[in-house]
Amino acid sequence: MGREVRSGGKFAQFAAAESGRESAARSQRQLRVGEEIRHSLARIFAREQFRDPELNGQTLTVTEVRISPDLKNATVFIVVMGQVAESAEAKKVIKALSHAAPFIRGLLAKDMVLRVVPSLSFVSDASFDQAARITELLARPEIVRDIKV
Numbered sequence: 001m002g003r004e005v006r007s008g009g010k011f012a013q014f015a016a017a018e019s020g021r022e023s024a025a026r027s028q029r030q031l032r033v034g035e036e037i038r039h040s041l042a043r044i045f046a047r048e049q050f051r052d053p054e055l056n057g058q059t060l061t062v063t064e065v066r067i068s069p070d071l072k073n074a075t076v077f078i079v080v081m082g083q084v085a086e087s088a089e090a091k092k093v094i095k096a097l098s099h100a101a102p103f104i105r106g107l108l109a110k111d112m113v114l115r116v117v118p119s120l121s122f123v124s125d126a127s128f129d130q131a132a133r134i135t136e137l138l139a140r141p142e143i144v145r146d147i148k149v
Helices: 009-019 028-047 088-099 101-111 127-138 141-148
Strands: 060-067 073-080 119-124
Touching: 028 060, 028 073, 028 101, 073 088, 088 101, 088 119, 101 119, 127 141
Parallel strands: 073 119
Antiparallel strands: 060 073
16 A cells, blocks of 8 residues: 555655646635735736746746645746747746746835735747647647547
8 A cells, every 4th residue: 555645744745746746636725815916926927017028929828837835935837939948048937937036026016915925937938839839730731630539
């Protein structure tokens, strides 16, 4: 039999770290706050002008926000429209967002009512690239032939 995994505490953190993944079971509060932050960031990116030339003129999509159990840290997954997640341009935008994170956090504090606004870290989201790759593979003639059988 496997180990007992509880939804919180040090044992769950150990089990998640041991498996090499983040704990999949997030609380309802984490999910709700993460979704509110995602909506607020989308509004901020749509209306704000940034001083950094790397950010001006970029169309950004906030795909997901994962927030820590203590609600003090948030990882923001970003897609730069028209760019592959691992491209040099996308990396420049993520670096610029990381540099502007304290400013963006201040804008977030003005837009939301939270006791503590979490620290933000930005990550390029490769899930859309992976989905496009899978779609491309499934569209290949030899694969289509095998699927139709």
